[in-house]
Amino acid sequence: MGQQILNAIFIGSIYALFAVGYTLVFGILDILNLAHSAVFMLGAAVTFTLVVNHGQSFWLACAIAIVVAALMGLVIEYVCLRPLRRRRAPPIAALISTIGLALIIVAAVEQGRPGTLFSWLWVDGANSVSLPPGVVPNPTWHVAGLTLEGSKLAIFPITVALMLLLGYVMRFTQVGRGLRAVAENPRAARLMGIDVDRMISLTLIISSALGGLAGILFGVALGDISPYIGRDSVEVRGLAVIVLGGMGSIPGAVLGGYLLGLIEVLAVVLLGSNVRAGVAFAALFLMLVLRPQGLFGAQLKERI
Protein backbone atom coordinates (compact mmCIF):
# COMPACT_ATOMS: atom_id res chain seq x y z
CA MET A 1 0.00 0.00 0.00
CA GLY A 2 2.83 2.38 0.87
CA GLN A 3 4.36 1.68 -2.51
CA GLN A 4 1.03 2.43 -4.13
CA ILE A 5 0.80 5.78 -2.34
CA LEU A 6 4.27 6.62 -3.63
CA ASN A 7 3.12 5.72 -7.13
CA ALA A 8 0.08 7.94 -6.70
CA ILE A 9 2.29 10.88 -5.73
CA PHE A 10 4.62 10.22 -8.61
CA ILE A 11 2.01 9.81 -11.35
CA GLY A 12 -0.06 12.59 -9.79
CA SER A 13 2.89 14.98 -10.12
CA ILE A 14 3.09 14.25 -13.83
CA TYR A 15 -0.64 14.72 -14.25
CA ALA A 16 -0.40 17.99 -12.33
CA LEU A 17 2.49 19.37 -14.40
CA PHE A 18 0.72 18.42 -17.59
CA ALA A 19 -2.67 19.74 -16.54
CA VAL A 20 -1.30 23.08 -15.36
CA GLY A 21 -0.33 23.74 -18.96
CA TYR A 22 -3.84 22.87 -20.14
CA THR A 23 -5.46 25.00 -17.52
CA LEU A 24 -3.22 28.05 -18.08
CA VAL A 25 -4.26 28.20 -21.73
CA PHE A 26 -7.89 27.50 -20.91
CA GLY A 27 -7.95 30.13 -18.19
CA ILE A 28 -6.58 32.81 -20.49
CA LEU A 29 -8.04 31.91 -23.88
CA ASP A 30 -11.04 29.68 -23.06
CA ILE A 31 -9.59 27.22 -25.54
CA LEU A 32 -8.70 23.59 -24.97
CA ASN A 33 -5.26 23.20 -26.51
CA LEU A 34 -5.33 19.62 -27.73
CA ALA A 35 -1.81 19.91 -29.15
CA HIS A 36 -0.60 19.93 -25.53
CA SER A 37 -0.39 16.13 -25.37
CA ALA A 38 1.68 16.12 -28.58
CA VAL A 39 4.09 18.60 -26.97
CA PHE A 40 4.26 16.27 -23.94
CA MET A 41 5.24 13.41 -26.24
CA LEU A 42 7.70 15.61 -28.14
CA GLY A 43 9.53 16.48 -24.91
CA ALA A 44 10.15 12.81 -24.18
CA ALA A 45 10.97 11.96 -27.81
CA VAL A 46 13.48 14.80 -28.27
CA THR A 47 15.26 13.89 -25.03
CA PHE A 48 15.51 10.26 -26.09
CA THR A 49 16.76 11.08 -29.59
CA LEU A 50 19.38 13.52 -28.35
CA VAL A 51 20.73 11.08 -25.77
CA VAL A 52 20.61 7.88 -27.79
CA ASN A 53 21.06 8.97 -31.42
CA HIS A 54 23.05 12.15 -31.10
CA GLY A 55 25.12 11.20 -28.07
CA GLN A 56 24.37 14.26 -25.97
CA SER A 57 24.42 14.23 -22.20
CA PHE A 58 21.10 13.72 -20.46
CA TRP A 59 20.98 17.16 -18.86
CA LEU A 60 21.74 18.98 -22.10
CA ALA A 61 19.11 16.86 -23.86
CA CYS A 62 16.54 17.81 -21.22
CA ALA A 63 17.33 21.49 -21.59
CA ILE A 64 17.07 21.34 -25.39
CA ALA A 65 13.84 19.35 -25.19
CA ILE A 66 12.27 21.95 -22.92
CA VAL A 67 13.35 24.72 -25.29
CA VAL A 68 11.88 22.77 -28.21
CA ALA A 69 8.64 22.33 -26.28
CA ALA A 70 8.52 26.05 -25.50
CA LEU A 71 9.07 26.84 -29.18
CA MET A 72 6.22 24.48 -30.03
CA GLY A 73 4.12 26.69 -27.79
CA LEU A 74 4.96 29.60 -30.08
CA VAL A 75 4.09 27.48 -33.11
CA ILE A 76 0.71 26.67 -31.56
CA GLU A 77 0.09 30.38 -30.98
CA TYR A 78 1.24 31.62 -34.38
CA VAL A 79 -0.17 28.81 -36.52
CA CYS A 80 -3.28 27.58 -34.72
CA LEU A 81 -4.53 30.32 -32.43
CA ARG A 82 -3.57 33.79 -33.59
CA PRO A 83 -4.97 33.61 -37.16
CA LEU A 84 -8.29 32.40 -35.78
CA ARG A 85 -8.33 35.01 -33.02
CA ARG A 86 -7.76 37.73 -35.63
CA ARG A 87 -10.97 36.78 -37.39
CA ARG A 88 -12.94 36.19 -34.21
CA ALA A 89 -13.58 32.53 -34.93
CA PRO A 90 -15.45 30.53 -32.27
CA PRO A 91 -13.22 28.67 -29.76
CA ILE A 92 -14.22 25.36 -31.28
CA ALA A 93 -12.38 26.31 -34.50
CA ALA A 94 -9.18 26.70 -32.46
CA LEU A 95 -9.85 23.29 -30.91
CA ILE A 96 -9.83 21.79 -34.40
CA SER A 97 -6.68 23.60 -35.50
CA THR A 98 -4.80 22.37 -32.41
CA ILE A 99 -6.04 18.86 -33.19
CA GLY A 100 -4.53 19.34 -36.65
CA LEU A 101 -1.17 20.34 -35.18
CA ALA A 102 -1.22 17.38 -32.77
CA LEU A 103 -1.88 15.12 -35.74
CA ILE A 104 1.14 16.55 -37.57
CA ILE A 105 3.51 16.19 -34.61
CA VAL A 106 2.44 12.62 -33.82
CA ALA A 107 2.53 11.61 -37.49
CA ALA A 108 5.99 13.11 -37.94
CA VAL A 109 7.41 11.23 -34.95
CA GLU A 110 5.57 8.05 -35.90
CA GLN A 111 7.12 8.11 -39.39
CA GLY A 112 10.63 8.70 -38.07
CA ARG A 113 12.63 5.65 -39.10
CA PRO A 114 16.20 5.44 -40.35
CA GLY A 115 16.32 6.92 -43.85
CA THR A 116 13.04 8.77 -43.75
CA LEU A 117 12.34 12.49 -43.73
CA PHE A 118 12.09 12.63 -39.96
CA SER A 119 14.97 10.34 -39.00
CA TRP A 120 16.71 13.28 -37.30
CA LEU A 121 13.77 13.53 -34.92
CA TRP A 122 13.04 9.92 -34.15
CA VAL A 123 14.15 6.55 -35.53
CA ASP A 124 11.96 4.02 -33.75
CA GLY A 125 8.74 4.47 -35.69
CA ALA A 126 5.70 3.53 -33.68
CA ASN A 127 7.69 1.46 -31.17
CA SER A 128 7.94 2.13 -27.49
CA VAL A 129 11.51 2.60 -26.25
CA SER A 130 13.23 3.56 -23.03
CA LEU A 131 16.48 5.31 -22.18
CA PRO A 132 19.36 2.87 -21.65
CA PRO A 133 20.10 2.29 -17.95
CA GLY A 134 22.83 4.43 -16.48
CA VAL A 135 22.05 7.50 -18.60
CA VAL A 136 19.93 8.98 -15.86
CA PRO A 137 21.36 8.75 -12.34
CA ASN A 138 18.88 6.59 -10.48
CA PRO A 139 19.99 5.77 -6.95
CA THR A 140 17.62 3.27 -5.39
CA TRP A 141 16.99 2.73 -1.72
CA HIS A 142 15.04 0.06 0.12
CA VAL A 143 13.39 1.48 3.20
CA ALA A 144 10.83 -0.33 5.33
CA GLY A 145 9.83 -2.63 2.48
CA LEU A 146 9.45 0.23 0.03
CA THR A 147 11.53 0.66 -3.09
CA LEU A 148 12.53 4.29 -3.50
CA GLU A 149 13.82 5.14 -6.95
CA GLY A 150 15.66 8.43 -7.23
CA SER A 151 14.26 9.31 -10.66
CA LYS A 152 10.71 8.92 -9.42
CA LEU A 153 11.31 10.57 -6.06
CA ALA A 154 12.81 13.65 -7.73
CA ILE A 155 9.59 14.33 -9.61
CA PHE A 156 7.67 15.43 -6.53
CA PRO A 157 10.03 18.22 -5.40
CA ILE A 158 10.49 19.37 -9.01
CA THR A 159 6.73 19.67 -9.41
CA VAL A 160 6.21 21.43 -6.10
CA ALA A 161 9.06 23.87 -6.74
CA LEU A 162 7.80 24.72 -10.22
CA MET A 163 4.24 25.16 -9.02
CA LEU A 164 5.37 27.47 -6.20
CA LEU A 165 7.44 29.44 -8.70
CA LEU A 166 4.50 29.66 -11.08
CA GLY A 167 2.21 30.71 -8.25
CA TYR A 168 4.67 33.39 -7.22
CA VAL A 169 4.99 34.71 -10.78
CA MET A 170 1.25 34.74 -11.31
CA ARG A 171 0.55 36.45 -8.02
CA PHE A 172 3.31 38.93 -7.36
CA THR A 173 5.05 39.95 -10.58
CA GLN A 174 4.13 42.44 -13.26
CA VAL A 175 3.94 39.67 -15.87
CA GLY A 176 1.63 37.63 -13.67
CA ARG A 177 -0.65 40.59 -13.11
CA GLY A 178 -0.74 41.10 -16.88
CA LEU A 179 -1.62 37.45 -17.45
CA ARG A 180 -4.39 37.55 -14.88
CA ALA A 181 -5.73 40.76 -16.39
CA VAL A 182 -5.88 39.14 -19.84
CA ALA A 183 -7.61 36.10 -18.36
CA GLU A 184 -10.17 38.34 -16.70
CA ASN A 185 -10.98 40.52 -19.69
CA PRO A 186 -8.71 40.76 -22.76
CA ARG A 187 -10.37 43.93 -24.02
CA ALA A 188 -10.01 45.80 -20.76
CA ALA A 189 -6.43 44.55 -20.47
CA ARG A 190 -5.64 45.94 -23.91
CA LEU A 191 -7.13 49.28 -22.94
CA MET A 192 -4.90 49.29 -19.86
CA GLY A 193 -1.86 49.08 -22.11
CA ILE A 194 -1.14 45.36 -21.81
CA ASP A 195 0.16 43.71 -24.97
CA VAL A 196 -2.43 40.92 -25.08
CA ASP A 197 -0.83 38.99 -27.95
CA ARG A 198 2.48 38.96 -26.14
CA MET A 199 0.84 37.71 -22.94
CA ILE A 200 -0.86 34.93 -24.86
CA SER A 201 2.43 33.94 -26.53
CA LEU A 202 4.03 33.88 -23.10
CA THR A 203 1.22 31.69 -21.76
CA LEU A 204 1.71 29.21 -24.57
CA ILE A 205 5.48 29.16 -23.95
CA ILE A 206 5.09 28.48 -20.21
CA SER A 207 2.34 25.96 -20.78
CA SER A 208 4.24 24.03 -23.43
CA ALA A 209 7.52 24.09 -21.50
CA LEU A 210 5.70 22.54 -18.52
CA GLY A 211 4.04 20.02 -20.83
CA GLY A 212 7.40 19.09 -22.38
CA LEU A 213 8.97 18.73 -18.93
CA ALA A 214 6.10 16.49 -17.83
CA GLY A 215 6.77 14.36 -20.91
CA ILE A 216 10.47 14.07 -20.10
CA LEU A 217 9.76 13.07 -16.50
CA PHE A 218 7.16 10.55 -17.64
CA GLY A 219 9.48 9.06 -20.26
CA VAL A 220 12.43 8.83 -17.88
CA ALA A 221 10.65 7.48 -14.84
CA LEU A 222 8.32 5.06 -16.59
CA GLY A 223 10.80 4.04 -19.27
CA ASP A 224 8.11 4.27 -21.88
CA ILE A 225 8.68 6.66 -24.79
CA SER A 226 6.59 6.28 -27.92
CA PRO A 227 4.72 8.58 -30.32
CA TYR A 228 1.52 7.73 -28.48
CA ILE A 229 2.35 8.44 -24.84
CA GLY A 230 0.68 11.85 -24.97
CA ARG A 231 -2.49 10.64 -26.58
CA ASP A 232 -2.82 7.45 -24.54
CA SER A 233 -1.53 8.46 -21.13
CA VAL A 234 -2.31 12.07 -20.44
CA GLU A 235 -4.52 13.72 -23.04
CA VAL A 236 -7.90 12.71 -21.65
CA ARG A 237 -6.66 12.36 -18.08
CA GLY A 238 -5.43 15.94 -18.27
CA LEU A 239 -8.98 16.97 -19.11
CA ALA A 240 -10.21 14.98 -16.14
CA VAL A 241 -7.68 16.72 -13.91
CA ILE A 242 -8.63 20.25 -14.90
CA VAL A 243 -12.29 19.42 -14.45
CA LEU A 244 -11.64 17.93 -11.01
CA GLY A 245 -9.78 21.06 -10.00
CA GLY A 246 -12.04 23.59 -11.72
CA MET A 247 -11.40 24.85 -15.23
CA GLY A 248 -8.73 27.52 -15.40
CA SER A 249 -7.59 27.20 -11.79
CA ILE A 250 -3.87 26.49 -11.31
CA PRO A 251 -3.98 25.20 -7.69
CA GLY A 252 -7.04 23.23 -8.73
CA ALA A 253 -5.11 21.57 -11.55
CA VAL A 254 -2.27 20.64 -9.19
CA LEU A 255 -4.57 19.14 -6.56
CA GLY A 256 -6.69 17.56 -9.29
CA GLY A 257 -3.57 15.87 -10.63
CA TYR A 258 -2.75 14.31 -7.26
CA LEU A 259 -6.40 13.41 -6.72
CA LEU A 260 -6.58 11.58 -10.05
CA GLY A 261 -3.32 9.79 -9.28
CA LEU A 262 -4.80 8.69 -5.94
CA ILE A 263 -8.12 7.61 -7.47
CA GLU A 264 -6.33 5.51 -10.09
CA VAL A 265 -4.03 3.87 -7.57
CA LEU A 266 -6.90 3.13 -5.19
CA ALA A 267 -8.88 1.67 -8.09
CA VAL A 268 -5.96 -0.64 -8.88
CA VAL A 269 -5.63 -1.71 -5.25
CA LEU A 270 -9.33 -2.21 -4.60
CA LEU A 271 -10.68 -3.34 -7.96
CA GLY A 272 -7.72 -4.59 -9.98
CA SER A 273 -5.72 -2.99 -12.75
CA ASN A 274 -8.21 -3.73 -15.54
CA VAL A 275 -10.74 -1.19 -14.41
CA ARG A 276 -8.24 1.52 -13.44
CA ALA A 277 -8.94 3.87 -16.35
CA GLY A 278 -12.65 3.12 -16.34
CA VAL A 279 -12.95 4.11 -12.68
CA ALA A 280 -11.12 7.38 -13.26
CA PHE A 281 -13.51 8.34 -16.02
CA ALA A 282 -16.57 7.25 -14.12
CA ALA A 283 -15.35 9.51 -11.30
CA LEU A 284 -14.93 12.33 -13.80
CA PHE A 285 -18.45 11.84 -15.10
CA LEU A 286 -19.94 11.81 -11.60
CA MET A 287 -17.89 14.81 -10.58
CA LEU A 288 -19.21 16.83 -13.50
CA VAL A 289 -22.78 15.81 -12.85
CA LEU A 290 -22.66 16.47 -9.13
CA ARG A 291 -20.29 19.42 -8.87
CA PRO A 292 -19.64 20.92 -12.30
CA GLN A 293 -17.61 23.84 -11.03
CA GLY A 294 -14.89 21.46 -9.82
CA LEU A 295 -13.24 21.50 -6.42
CA PHE A 296 -11.87 25.02 -6.78
CA GLY A 297 -13.87 26.60 -9.56
CA ALA A 298 -15.58 29.70 -8.26
CA GLN A 299 -18.60 30.02 -10.48
CA LEU A 300 -19.75 28.26 -13.57
CA LYS A 301 -19.54 30.41 -16.66
CA GLU A 302 -20.59 29.37 -20.10
CA ARG A 303 -17.56 28.62 -22.21
CA ILE A 304 -17.11 27.67 -25.87
Next chain:
Amino acid sequence: MDFLIQLVTDPVAFWSSHTLLISQIAINGILASSMFVVLYSGQLSLAAPGFMAIGAYTAVLMALHLHTPLALNIAAGTALAGIVGIIVGLPVLRLRGVFLAIATIGFIEALSLGVILNLPITGEGLGLKNPDADPLGGINIVLISLVLAVFVVWRLTKGRLGYAWTAIRQDELAAYSQGIDVARYKLIAFTLSAILAGYAGAAESHLNFFVDPNEYGVPRTVQVLTFAVLGGSGNVLGPVVGALFLTTLPYIFQQAGDYIGVVSGLILIAVIIFRPQGILGRGGFAFVRPRWWPRAQVRAPSTG
Protein backbone atom coordinates in the same frame (compact mmCIF):
# COMPACT_ATOMS: atom_id res chain seq x y z
CA MET B 1 -5.08 12.21 -57.81
CA ASP B 2 -5.63 8.91 -59.66
CA PHE B 3 -8.51 8.51 -57.30
CA LEU B 4 -10.29 11.64 -58.52
CA ILE B 5 -9.43 10.95 -62.18
CA GLN B 6 -11.02 7.52 -61.90
CA LEU B 7 -14.10 9.01 -60.29
CA VAL B 8 -14.59 11.28 -63.30
CA THR B 9 -13.53 8.99 -66.14
CA ASP B 10 -14.86 5.64 -65.00
CA PRO B 11 -17.49 5.96 -62.27
CA VAL B 12 -18.65 2.34 -62.60
CA ALA B 13 -15.20 0.92 -61.94
CA PHE B 14 -14.79 3.49 -59.18
CA TRP B 15 -17.98 2.30 -57.52
CA SER B 16 -16.97 -1.37 -57.59
CA SER B 17 -13.37 -0.82 -56.52
CA HIS B 18 -14.16 1.59 -53.67
CA THR B 19 -17.28 -0.02 -52.20
CA LEU B 20 -15.83 -0.14 -48.71
CA LEU B 21 -14.74 3.49 -48.86
CA ILE B 22 -18.19 4.57 -50.02
CA SER B 23 -19.91 2.69 -47.22
CA GLN B 24 -17.46 4.14 -44.71
CA ILE B 25 -18.28 7.62 -46.02
CA ALA B 26 -21.97 6.86 -45.55
CA ILE B 27 -21.41 5.63 -41.97
CA ASN B 28 -19.32 8.68 -41.18
CA GLY B 29 -22.00 10.85 -42.75
CA ILE B 30 -24.62 9.40 -40.39
CA LEU B 31 -22.25 9.99 -37.47
CA ALA B 32 -21.71 13.54 -38.66
CA SER B 33 -25.45 14.14 -38.77
CA SER B 34 -25.64 12.75 -35.22
CA MET B 35 -23.00 15.28 -34.18
CA PHE B 36 -24.89 17.99 -36.07
CA VAL B 37 -28.08 17.44 -34.08
CA VAL B 38 -26.41 18.08 -30.72
CA LEU B 39 -24.35 21.00 -32.00
CA TYR B 40 -27.47 22.52 -33.56
CA SER B 41 -29.17 22.48 -30.18
CA GLY B 42 -26.14 24.13 -28.60
CA GLN B 43 -24.73 21.04 -26.90
CA LEU B 44 -21.09 20.10 -27.39
CA SER B 45 -21.68 16.41 -26.75
CA LEU B 46 -18.88 14.03 -27.68
CA ALA B 47 -20.72 10.84 -26.73
CA ALA B 48 -21.22 9.46 -30.25
CA PRO B 49 -18.66 6.60 -30.11
CA GLY B 50 -20.20 5.37 -26.85
CA PHE B 51 -23.59 5.02 -28.49
CA MET B 52 -21.95 3.48 -31.56
CA ALA B 53 -20.37 0.88 -29.32
CA ILE B 54 -23.74 0.10 -27.74
CA GLY B 55 -25.36 -0.24 -31.17
CA ALA B 56 -22.55 -2.35 -32.60
CA TYR B 57 -22.16 -4.73 -29.67
CA THR B 58 -25.92 -5.20 -29.28
CA ALA B 59 -26.36 -6.00 -32.95
CA VAL B 60 -23.44 -8.40 -33.15
CA LEU B 61 -24.22 -10.15 -29.85
CA MET B 62 -27.82 -10.72 -30.97
CA ALA B 63 -26.60 -12.13 -34.29
CA LEU B 64 -24.11 -14.39 -32.53
CA HIS B 65 -26.24 -15.73 -29.71
CA LEU B 66 -29.88 -15.34 -30.80
CA HIS B 67 -29.44 -15.67 -34.59
CA THR B 68 -32.13 -13.05 -35.13
CA PRO B 69 -32.48 -11.34 -38.52
CA LEU B 70 -30.29 -8.38 -39.37
CA ALA B 71 -33.05 -5.77 -39.36
CA LEU B 72 -34.07 -6.77 -35.83
CA ASN B 73 -30.45 -6.67 -34.62
CA ILE B 74 -29.85 -3.20 -35.98
CA ALA B 75 -33.20 -2.00 -34.64
CA ALA B 76 -32.39 -3.39 -31.19
CA GLY B 77 -28.94 -1.81 -31.17
CA THR B 78 -30.39 1.53 -32.21
CA ALA B 79 -33.16 1.34 -29.63
CA LEU B 80 -30.78 0.43 -26.82
CA ALA B 81 -28.50 3.32 -27.79
CA GLY B 82 -31.53 5.61 -27.63
CA ILE B 83 -32.51 4.35 -24.18
CA VAL B 84 -28.98 4.80 -22.86
CA GLY B 85 -29.05 8.23 -24.52
CA ILE B 86 -32.01 9.22 -22.35
CA ILE B 87 -30.37 7.79 -19.21
CA VAL B 88 -27.08 9.61 -19.85
CA GLY B 89 -28.76 12.70 -21.27
CA LEU B 90 -30.87 13.43 -18.20
CA PRO B 91 -28.04 14.09 -15.71
CA VAL B 92 -25.75 15.92 -18.16
CA LEU B 93 -28.42 18.26 -19.49
CA ARG B 94 -27.42 21.12 -17.24
CA LEU B 95 -23.79 21.02 -18.31
CA ARG B 96 -22.75 23.45 -21.01
CA GLY B 97 -19.97 23.90 -23.50
CA VAL B 98 -16.70 22.26 -22.70
CA PHE B 99 -18.05 20.79 -19.44
CA LEU B 100 -20.57 18.75 -21.39
CA ALA B 101 -17.81 17.74 -23.80
CA ILE B 102 -15.62 16.44 -20.99
CA ALA B 103 -18.50 14.71 -19.19
CA THR B 104 -19.39 12.86 -22.37
CA ILE B 105 -15.74 11.91 -22.85
CA GLY B 106 -15.90 10.54 -19.31
CA PHE B 107 -18.93 8.53 -20.35
CA ILE B 108 -17.34 6.98 -23.45
CA GLU B 109 -14.08 6.20 -21.68
CA ALA B 110 -15.86 4.67 -18.68
CA LEU B 111 -17.95 2.61 -21.09
CA SER B 112 -15.10 1.39 -23.28
CA LEU B 113 -12.32 1.04 -20.70
CA GLY B 114 -14.47 0.16 -17.71
CA VAL B 115 -17.28 -1.95 -19.15
CA ILE B 116 -16.53 -3.29 -22.63
CA LEU B 117 -12.94 -4.27 -21.87
CA ASN B 118 -14.00 -6.12 -18.72
CA LEU B 119 -17.13 -8.06 -19.63
CA PRO B 120 -16.65 -11.64 -20.83
CA ILE B 121 -19.65 -11.35 -23.19
CA THR B 122 -18.09 -8.49 -25.17
CA GLY B 123 -14.90 -10.47 -25.68
CA GLU B 124 -13.00 -8.03 -23.43
CA GLY B 125 -9.99 -6.58 -25.22
CA LEU B 126 -10.12 -9.14 -28.00
CA GLY B 127 -13.29 -7.81 -29.57
CA LEU B 128 -15.95 -9.88 -31.29
CA LYS B 129 -15.90 -11.77 -34.55
CA ASN B 130 -18.96 -11.17 -36.66
CA PRO B 131 -19.26 -13.99 -39.23
CA ASP B 132 -22.55 -12.64 -40.57
CA ALA B 133 -21.03 -9.38 -41.78
CA ASP B 134 -21.59 -8.43 -45.38
CA PRO B 135 -19.11 -5.72 -46.37
CA LEU B 136 -20.22 -5.50 -50.01
CA GLY B 137 -23.96 -5.97 -49.66
CA GLY B 138 -24.27 -3.41 -46.89
CA ILE B 139 -23.50 -0.47 -49.12
CA ASN B 140 -27.07 0.01 -50.34
CA ILE B 141 -28.43 -0.12 -46.81
CA VAL B 142 -25.99 2.47 -45.48
CA LEU B 143 -26.39 4.82 -48.44
CA ILE B 144 -30.17 4.77 -48.15
CA SER B 145 -29.83 5.25 -44.38
CA LEU B 146 -27.59 8.23 -44.89
CA VAL B 147 -30.08 9.89 -47.23
CA LEU B 148 -32.93 9.15 -44.82
CA ALA B 149 -30.99 10.40 -41.80
CA VAL B 150 -30.00 13.63 -43.54
CA PHE B 151 -33.56 14.15 -44.77
CA VAL B 152 -35.12 13.54 -41.34
CA VAL B 153 -32.63 15.79 -39.58
CA TRP B 154 -33.10 18.50 -42.23
CA ARG B 155 -36.90 18.32 -41.87
CA LEU B 156 -36.63 18.52 -38.10
CA THR B 157 -34.41 21.60 -38.23
CA LYS B 158 -36.98 23.31 -40.44
CA GLY B 159 -39.86 22.61 -38.05
CA ARG B 160 -40.93 23.66 -34.58
CA LEU B 161 -38.21 21.50 -33.04
CA GLY B 162 -35.52 23.14 -35.16
CA TYR B 163 -36.59 26.64 -34.18
CA ALA B 164 -36.55 25.64 -30.54
CA TRP B 165 -33.03 24.21 -30.97
CA THR B 166 -31.84 27.36 -32.70
CA ALA B 167 -33.28 29.51 -29.93
CA ILE B 168 -31.59 27.37 -27.28
CA ARG B 169 -28.28 27.41 -29.16
CA GLN B 170 -28.27 31.17 -29.49
CA ASP B 171 -29.34 32.01 -25.95
CA GLU B 172 -30.57 29.39 -23.57
CA LEU B 173 -31.87 31.85 -21.00
CA ALA B 174 -33.77 33.89 -23.57
CA ALA B 175 -35.27 30.71 -25.01
CA TYR B 176 -36.35 29.64 -21.54
CA SER B 177 -37.95 33.01 -20.85
CA GLN B 178 -39.91 32.68 -24.09
CA GLY B 179 -41.55 29.57 -22.69
CA ILE B 180 -39.45 27.01 -24.56
CA ASP B 181 -39.03 23.84 -22.54
CA VAL B 182 -35.23 23.92 -22.78
CA ALA B 183 -34.59 20.67 -20.91
CA ARG B 184 -37.08 18.75 -23.03
CA TYR B 185 -35.75 19.98 -26.38
CA LYS B 186 -32.15 19.42 -25.35
CA LEU B 187 -32.98 15.90 -24.25
CA ILE B 188 -34.75 15.25 -27.56
CA ALA B 189 -31.63 16.40 -29.45
CA PHE B 190 -29.33 14.32 -27.25
CA THR B 191 -31.47 11.21 -27.66
CA LEU B 192 -31.88 11.67 -31.41
CA SER B 193 -28.13 12.03 -31.67
CA ALA B 194 -27.69 8.84 -29.62
CA ILE B 195 -30.12 6.99 -31.88
CA LEU B 196 -28.31 8.09 -35.04
CA ALA B 197 -24.92 7.15 -33.57
CA GLY B 198 -26.28 3.81 -32.34
CA TYR B 199 -27.65 3.13 -35.80
CA ALA B 200 -24.32 4.05 -37.39
CA GLY B 201 -22.54 1.69 -34.99
CA ALA B 202 -24.94 -1.18 -35.65
CA ALA B 203 -24.75 -0.66 -39.41
CA GLU B 204 -20.96 -0.40 -39.30
CA SER B 205 -20.74 -3.67 -37.40
CA HIS B 206 -22.54 -5.28 -40.33
CA LEU B 207 -19.79 -4.06 -42.68
CA ASN B 208 -16.87 -5.44 -40.66
CA PHE B 209 -16.14 -9.02 -39.71
CA PHE B 210 -14.69 -7.81 -36.46
CA VAL B 211 -15.86 -5.45 -33.72
CA ASP B 212 -12.79 -3.75 -32.30
CA PRO B 213 -13.25 -2.30 -28.79
CA ASN B 214 -10.53 0.29 -29.48
CA GLU B 215 -12.61 1.85 -32.23
CA TYR B 216 -14.96 3.53 -29.80
CA GLY B 217 -12.65 5.84 -27.90
CA VAL B 218 -11.58 9.44 -27.90
CA PRO B 219 -9.84 9.45 -31.33
CA ARG B 220 -13.16 8.51 -32.92
CA THR B 221 -15.04 11.25 -31.14
CA VAL B 222 -12.42 13.80 -32.14
CA GLN B 223 -12.81 12.62 -35.71
CA VAL B 224 -16.59 13.00 -35.64
CA LEU B 225 -16.34 16.46 -34.09
CA THR B 226 -13.88 17.40 -36.82
CA PHE B 227 -16.38 16.32 -39.49
CA ALA B 228 -18.98 18.67 -38.06
CA VAL B 229 -16.76 21.68 -37.41
CA LEU B 230 -14.79 21.39 -40.63
CA GLY B 231 -17.91 20.97 -42.74
CA GLY B 232 -19.76 23.76 -40.96
CA SER B 233 -22.50 23.06 -38.47
CA GLY B 234 -25.08 25.60 -39.62
CA ASN B 235 -26.72 23.14 -41.97
CA VAL B 236 -26.98 19.36 -41.85
CA LEU B 237 -25.17 19.03 -45.17
CA GLY B 238 -22.08 20.72 -43.70
CA PRO B 239 -21.09 17.86 -41.37
CA VAL B 240 -21.83 15.32 -44.11
CA VAL B 241 -19.56 17.21 -46.50
CA GLY B 242 -16.96 17.32 -43.72
CA ALA B 243 -17.24 13.54 -43.35
CA LEU B 244 -16.92 13.08 -47.10
CA PHE B 245 -13.90 15.38 -47.24
CA LEU B 246 -12.01 13.86 -44.31
CA THR B 247 -12.80 10.25 -45.18
CA THR B 248 -11.56 10.63 -48.75
CA LEU B 249 -8.55 12.78 -47.84
CA PRO B 250 -6.13 9.82 -47.50
CA TYR B 251 -7.21 8.55 -50.92
CA ILE B 252 -6.90 11.91 -52.65
CA PHE B 253 -3.39 12.35 -51.30
CA GLN B 254 -2.24 8.80 -51.89
CA GLN B 255 1.15 10.07 -53.08
CA ALA B 256 1.86 11.32 -49.57
CA GLY B 257 2.23 7.66 -48.57
CA ASP B 258 3.45 7.37 -45.00
CA TYR B 259 3.26 11.11 -44.51
CA ILE B 260 -0.50 11.19 -44.89
CA GLY B 261 -0.84 12.08 -41.21
CA VAL B 262 1.33 15.15 -41.66
CA VAL B 263 -0.49 16.15 -44.84
CA SER B 264 -3.94 15.66 -43.26
CA GLY B 265 -2.94 17.77 -40.27
CA LEU B 266 -1.70 20.57 -42.51
CA ILE B 267 -4.89 20.49 -44.58
CA LEU B 268 -7.03 20.44 -41.45
CA ILE B 269 -5.28 23.54 -40.12
CA ALA B 270 -5.42 25.29 -43.49
CA VAL B 271 -9.13 24.63 -43.96
CA ILE B 272 -10.10 25.72 -40.46
CA ILE B 273 -7.97 28.87 -40.69
CA PHE B 274 -9.32 29.94 -44.05
CA ARG B 275 -12.88 28.80 -43.33
CA PRO B 276 -13.38 28.97 -39.55
CA GLN B 277 -17.14 28.76 -40.13
CA GLY B 278 -16.71 25.45 -41.97
CA ILE B 279 -16.57 24.45 -45.62
CA LEU B 280 -20.30 25.04 -46.10
CA GLY B 281 -20.56 27.89 -43.62
CA ARG B 282 -21.69 31.34 -44.61
CA GLY B 283 -19.29 33.94 -45.91
CA GLY B 284 -16.27 33.83 -48.17
CA PHE B 285 -12.71 32.82 -47.55
CA ALA B 286 -11.15 34.54 -44.60
CA PHE B 287 -7.74 35.92 -45.43
CA VAL B 288 -5.71 37.82 -42.94
CA ARG B 289 -3.50 40.52 -44.29
CA PRO B 290 0.05 40.23 -42.97
CA ARG B 291 1.25 43.34 -41.23
CA TRP B 292 3.79 44.15 -43.98
CA TRP B 293 1.20 43.87 -46.77
CA PRO B 294 0.23 47.29 -48.12
CA ARG B 295 -3.23 48.50 -47.23
CA ALA B 296 -5.69 49.00 -50.05
CA GLN B 297 -5.86 52.66 -50.93
CA VAL B 298 -9.16 54.11 -49.82
CA ARG B 299 -10.09 56.92 -52.15
CA ALA B 300 -12.10 59.78 -50.77
CA PRO B 301 -15.42 59.98 -52.58
CA SER B 302 -15.30 62.87 -54.95
CA THR B 303 -17.87 65.50 -54.33
CA GLY B 304 -19.12 67.10 -57.47
